[in-house]
Amino acid sequence: MKIGIVWNGIIRMYKKHKWLAFLLIVQCFVCTLLINMIFGTILKTHSSVSKFSRFIGSKSYYWVNDDPDDNIGFSRYMKNQNGEYKKLKDFYECLKREQSWKFLSVDRQFINIHSAGIPDKFLFQYEQGCPIESEDKSKKDVKCLHVSKNVFSEFGVTVSEGREFQNEDFHYDNGEYIPIILGHEYKDIFSLGQILDGEYLSETFKFKVIGFLPELTEIPVSGNTGTILCDRYIVMPAFSFNDNSEISFFDKASLDHYVSGVIISDLNFADVEERINRYILETGARKYSVNPEGSNVIKSLTSVSESELSRLIYIFIILTIFTIASISITVNGFIRENYYEYGVHLLSGATPRFLVKQIIGFITLIMSISFAISSIVGMFLISNLAPLVSLIFSVVVALLSSVFPINVVKKVDVNNLIRRQ
Template identity: 20%
Template structure:
């Protein structure tokens, strides 16, 4: 216990250097976490795409609509029937399996939610939560969702005008809402019919290379579409699982004939090589940064150890002369590093809410950094220590 006290005193004596080393440890742990998580994401991404495209292709709409086209059509009520025709062509066919990954944010009344919710924005009396407003049954299959409570939407609840509107919520919102709980947003009234299991997510390779968590999201059945903007939002995120590519070509031709939006279709699996390459480059950049910071941190802490041993050699010798063992002195020196990493781990845990990777990185770093003081103290004799009074 006394050696830990001495270790704390040593860190305080060199408080500015200790602060620098502590910040380096935090940075090292953060980057290590991001690198490992990205490597995991890369592996999960491969598995997810293989699953999605194993049985049949999934086609998505790549939007080439210009701002001029949007200005000419979105604000013109006369084009609403054309958008409705496009919607029916895609979504109201008997065998349609189309779904949309369009996401937005809705303001809900704060009184129904816990005030300390993570990953949401609170402004005044409203809380802004991510919403998937077109989460039909096909999306349920696409994302392989699982429910911890309740149920998913029935077919007769799609595009319903009845109040309250049924919703499915992420697991992170379950602390505020339960099945059959009701809440409001402006003039809309909602009722929870299901709660997703923890860590449910999906990936939209057409738009990003990351998994999108649903823990703090709300899923709606397709709302009643009222204007051109609603239809465009739905179409711009549309995906269609099908083996009938000719049917997709016919749909595209129909859309182009309307003349209001410009889409081309692409096979999701053919997008994969580009996304994977982009992801690999991102990981390589992070890995290189981690290596550089690791080297810098290791050198800094090693130099700090050597300076401390050289400066306090006489004091360490006196401790040994008065009954301390070399093992206790080594423990004192090694404890400094444990304290720095323990404080760094607490910061990382508070922000990232995970510690496995940080602990692993801490153990590896300590094993490397302890080599210097252990060898140095082991090799020094007591008479050499006592002759080195600074």
């Protein structure tokens, strides 16, 4: 019977202040969801760091790029004056053959896909706010990454559906399909085995979807100090070309891109730079530079995550304090508004403990509803751990936000309560 009185009291309190209670639930729900998002980000950063730690260990990480200001050198290369193409190809082979490092060809490009149904978010440079749009609306210049054979194994990239690239995928013969693996967000647009027409480096190809990447797959890319999220990218092999045929524009353009990539090595920057310069001298290739930025990927990722983490922890603390303060102040307001009623209850034989139970029950009800909603929403939108994170957050907030109102209730004076009417 006494539990019934407490429960009835909670329900009456809720009904009496239903709009405020509703707003409290919404606020707690939003805070719990934000906490889940923060936790999800921390978890994601942590998994990125641990993943790269696993695959790269303590090795250093360098970017190889051509000099973007060397227009003369690039023009001479594209015209293949003085055998520039062969020189670069030799340099590329040196990069791949070097025993003291691993060279991974990985760079961003775009593919012109003949499909009008691709949303803008897949367009090249969409995230920079200046997406490249084709004049022909039935064609879309979408983001793409070309990768050498070892990129998947070095960075632990897998597929969620279909298959990974195999050795034969890195050699192209006329009339074949170019196998492509699509980022997670492409799942709603294209299907496994689908053939797409498109152009890559001004050459027309047929592309075949052979797999999809798992959500949140990240790959370090040349020229980028961190990694790129591949959810909106098409990943294609850095395939080789027919040596016997005449050197085409495609051959030259693709080689130029393939030389841009990542070196993973135990060597320090000075040694890597010295060897790169030596290979350039030996092959006579045009100027390529190696960049020390983010020379240790773990350090780079960790420092990013540490600054992000401290920011997120501040937001987390502020949000938690804000939620606890809101509940405490609002419930305290309810108590003051209900002083007279509490007086009547105490007059009728209620103990102060009954009022404490009612306050705890009311806060628990608010937090339970927000916990249930945020768990379900969080599980769908953020991570499977959302119910656990929401539960811990809800319990902590419920406990801490009860302290102040309970103290107020414990100090109530029945005599004063009745006289307040």
